[in-house]
Amino acid sequence: xxxxxxxxxxxxxxxxxxxxxxxxxxxxxxxxxxxxxxxxxxxxxxxxxxxxxxxxxxxxxxxxxxxxxxxxxxxxxxxxxxxxxxxxxxxxxxxxxxxxxxxxxxxxxxxxxxxxxxxxxxxxxxxxxxxxxxxxxxxxxxxxxxxxxxxxxxxxxxxxxxxxxxxxxxxxxxxxxxxxxxxxxxxxxxxxxxxxxxxxxxxxxxxxxxxxxxxxxxxxxxxxxxxxxxxxxxxxxxxxxxxxxxxxxxxxxxxxxxxxxxxxxxxxxxxxxxxxxxxxxxxxxxxxxxxxxxxxxxxxxxxxxxxxxxxxxxxxxxxxxxxxxxxxxxxxxxxxxxxxxxxxxxxxxxxxxxxxxxxxxxxxxxxxxxxxxxxxxxxxxxxxxxxxxxxxxxxxxxxxxxxxxxxxxxxxxxxxxxxxxxxxxxxxxxxxxxxxxxxxxxxxxxxxxxxxxxxxxxxxxxxxxxxxxxxxxxxxxxxxxxxxxxxxxxxxxx
Amino acid sequence: xxxxxxxxxxxxxxxxxxxxxxxxxxxxxxxxxxxxxxxxxxxxxxxxxxxxxxxxxxxxxxxxxxxxxxxxxxxxxxxxxxxxxxxxxxxxxxxxxxxxxxxxxxxxxxxxxxxxxxxxxxxxxxxxxxxxxxxxxxxxxxxxxxxxxxxxxxxxxxxxxxxxxxxxxxxxxxxxxxxxxxxxxxxxxxxxxxxxxxxxxxxxxxxxxxxxxxxxxxxxxxxxxxxxxx
Numbered sequence: 001x002x003x004x005x006x007x008x009x010x011x012x013x014x015x016x017x018x019x020x021x022x023x024x025x026x027x028x029x030x031x032x033x034x035x036x037x038x039x040x041x042x043x044x045x046x047x048x049x050x051x052x053x054x055x056x057x058x059x060x061x062x063x064x065x066x067x068x069x070x071x072x073x074x075x076x077x078x079x080x081x082x083x084x085x086x087x088x089x090x091x092x093x094x095x096x097x098x099x100x101x102x103x104x105x106x107x108x109x110x111x112x113x114x115x116x117x118x119x120x121x122x123x124x125x126x127x128x129x130x131x132x133x134x135x136x137x138x139x140x141x142x143x144x145x146x147x148x149x150x151x152x153x154x155x156x157x158x159x160x161x162x163x164x165x166x167x168x169x170x171x172x173x174x175x176x177x178x179x180x181x182x183x184x185x186x187x188x189x190x191x192x193x194x195x196x197x198x199x200x201x202x203x204x205x206x207x208x209x210x211x212x213x214x215x216x217x218x219x220x221x222x223x224x225x226x227x228x229x230x231x232x233x234x235x236x237x238x239x240x241x242x243x244x245x246x247x248x249x250x251x252x253x254x255x256x257x258x259x260x261x262x263x264x265x266x267x268x269x270x271x272x273x274x275x276x277x278x279x280x281x282x283x284x285x286x287x288x289x290x291x292x293x294x295x296x297x298x299x300x301x302x303x304x305x306x307x308x309x310x311x312x313x314x315x316x317x318x319x320x321x322x323x324x325x326x327x328x329x330x331x332x333x334x335x336x337x338x339x340x341x342x343x344x345x346x347x348x349x350x351x352x353x354x355x356x357x358x359x360x361x362x363x364x365x366x367x368x369x370x371x372x373x374x375x376x377x378x379x380x381x382x383x384x385x386x387x388x389x390x391x392x393x394x395x396x397x398x399x400x401x402x403x404x405x406x407x408x409x410x411x412x413x414x415x416x417x418x419x420x421x422x423x424x425x426x427x428x429x430x431x432x433x434x435x436x437x438x439x440x441x442x443x444x445x446x447x448x449x450x451x452x453x454x455x456x457x458x459x460x461x462x463x464x465x466x467x468x469x470x471x472x473x474x475x476x477x478x479x480x481x482x483x484x485x486x487x488x489x490x491x492x493x494x
Numbered sequence: 495x496x497x498x499x500x501x502x503x504x505x506x507x508x509x510x511x512x513x514x515x516x517x518x519x520x521x522x523x524x525x526x527x528x529x530x531x532x533x534x535x536x537x538x539x540x541x542x543x544x545x546x547x548x549x550x551x552x553x554x555x556x557x558x559x560x561x562x563x564x565x566x567x568x569x570x571x572x573x574x575x576x577x578x579x580x581x582x583x584x585x586x587x588x589x590x591x592x593x594x595x596x597x598x599x600x601x602x603x604x605x606x607x608x609x610x611x612x613x614x615x616x617x618x619x620x621x622x623x624x625x626x627x628x629x630x631x632x633x634x635x636x637x638x639x640x641x642x643x644x645x646x647x648x649x650x651x652x653x654x655x656x657x658x659x660x661x662x663x664x665x666x667x668x669x670x671x672x673x674x675x676x677x678x679x680x681x682x683x684x685x686x687x688x689x690x691x692x693x694x695x696x697x698x699x700x701x702x703x704x705x706x707x708x709x710x711x712x713x714x715x716x717x718x719x720x721x722x723x724x
Contacts, residue, residue: 272576272597274508277506279599279600280599280601283602288519300511303511
């Protein structure tokens with residue numbers, strides 16, 4: 001805090017040396033001018049020099065300067081010259097005047113220096129308060145607040161305590177000491193905003209009218225006004241952190257609630273639609289069966305079968321979602337042949353594929369991955385189903401399986417409507433559906449992503465693929481090297 | 495009018511396949527539309543008698559379809575929805591739908607609702623001067639209400655409410671429409687409506703605590719439960 005002002009040299013010895021130099025300069029000037037000025041006026045030159053030394057370098061250099069000045073004056077200027085004589089009463093005048101001048105100028109400059117030091121200290125305090133306030137605005141945790149208010153305190157010992165149900169809980173980093181906590185407690189209770197005892201100062205942290213806690217710091221390390229100001233700002237920062245936390249909790253609760261609502265709406269809608277078809281078909285057959293021709297009856301029965309399998313698929317999706325959420329330990333990992341699984345899934349979807357073409361490309365050597373059988377099957381089914389749902393008859397869906405480095409890459413490309421850019425991330429959120437249709441449960445892609453990530457892979461989506469149409473979903477999973485199997489590193493059966 | 499021309503609007507092929515034969519079996523002619531625009535076109539071109547409308551359509555919201563239809567036509571619209579939310583139903587009814595059925599529905603009930611809608615369609619064509627069903631008869635000219643041979647005395651408000659329900663017999667009538675009929679303002683306190691419905695039930699129901707004539711549709715409105723034999 002004691003930053004030296006420009007004309008006050010840092011070291012006392014330097015001040016003395018410079019003062020001495022200045023005295024000698026003026027003394028020389030006085031001696032040189034004596035023949036013209038006479039003894040009396042020459043002494044004034046000495047006085048100017050001593051006053052200057054006092055003003056510039058303080059009391060001690062001024063007194064030294066006065067003593068040396070008096071000796072030089074007596075020896076070189078006053079009659080008889082080149083002799084120390086203190087016989088006349090007038091010989092006593094110069095030392096006395098010089099000393100008085102040194103005392104006055106030194107005292108005045110000391111006061112000036114004190115004022116300047118004080119001003120500069122206030123300035124520094126203001127600057128550091130400003131700095132503290134700036135940093136507090138960014139503080140996102142209690143510990144950061146503590147770190148920020150600690151920085152301007154000299155001793156490096158400062159404690160922040162939060163009032164939690166009437167007790168004082170130290171903010172991480174603060175001394176967890178019974179005496180400190182006691183003083184924090186006392187600061188929160190009394191009439192005054194701060195207490196000082198046992199060499200410590202405790203300050204109440206006020207945010208508005210209520211105390212959020214207390215700040216404790218060793219006495220003498222910073223002045224109380226400064227500490228109070230710091231305390232107020234820390235209190236506001238702590239209060240802000242509390243509010244931000246509450247807000248994020250409210251948001252999180254709202255999101256969970258939203259998700260639940262979406263789940264209920266989605267599941268109820270998705271269950272009801274096939275149920276309606278099944279019940280209506282069955283009721284129609286029951287009520288009007290004899291009137292229907294065989295084709296109509298067959299269609300109604302087929303509707304029942306189809307919708308029952310759709311219900312089944314939805315149930316599977318929901319079940320697997322639950323498994324994925326339960327964590328990795330619920331997954332049954334085994335060695336799976338990729339192309340073979342793709343062929344099996346496509347075969348199962350044959351009826352749905354209708355007049356679209358499905359092209360499967362795979363290397364002659366089967367690609368092997370480590371994954372949960374049911375989930376891998378379901379993830380492929382979901383992605384392929386999307387490709388089929390969203391592409392018109394006559395288009396081609398391409399499933400390209402390949403090995404790229406240590407990854408097995410399955411790219412499923414359709415020539416369908418594509419997915420708008422702003423929704424490409426959202427389609428992986430549970431229960432989100434692109435607003436151009438309402439098929440599906442909103443669970444397909446989230447399950448695919450959940451599965452792929454649980455298996456140490458990635459899933460990405462590109463759209464449009466070409467000419468503003470088409471979607472490409474790329475699944476990357478860690479490839480199991482055939483060599484690893486031969487060496488017995490993998491012992492699970494195929 | 496026991497059978498008519500039904501426009502079935504649903505994008506779920508399963509439901510269309512399931513419902514069409516039953517509607518045909520009871521004598522209705524059936525046209526199918528798979529989205530909102532096809533539905534609007536079919537209403538203009540095919541001139542159906544009743545529309546069965548699913549609210550979740552791929553191209554536009556079902557409520558928007560209702561609004562567009564109501565700009566030019568009073569054709570009865572029955573909403574079929576899997577979204578079981580009162581607000582959704584009320585919104586659809588406020589847009590001008592005549593009735594709604596939840597998915598999954600009971601086939602018999604859906605067919606009864608279609609019959610009620612067809613009857614209302616007939617009323618739109620030829621304004622009737624009386625209402626007759628299950629022992630309840632209302633003379634719209636003299637405002638005389640007769641229940642099982644006995645004249646029932648009703649206050650003007652009670653009569654207006656009953657008339658409103660009878661006009662849409664078998665179909666749900668929203669609180670808003672009933673309030674408008676009884677009090678002239680649709681934003682009046684629904685509490686009044688409950689009180690007057692209670693009084694109507696006292697006069698018309700055999701057991702007012704277990705109403706069989708004026709049924710409550712929770713959160714939506716009321717329905718005059720006459721299977722409109724007329």
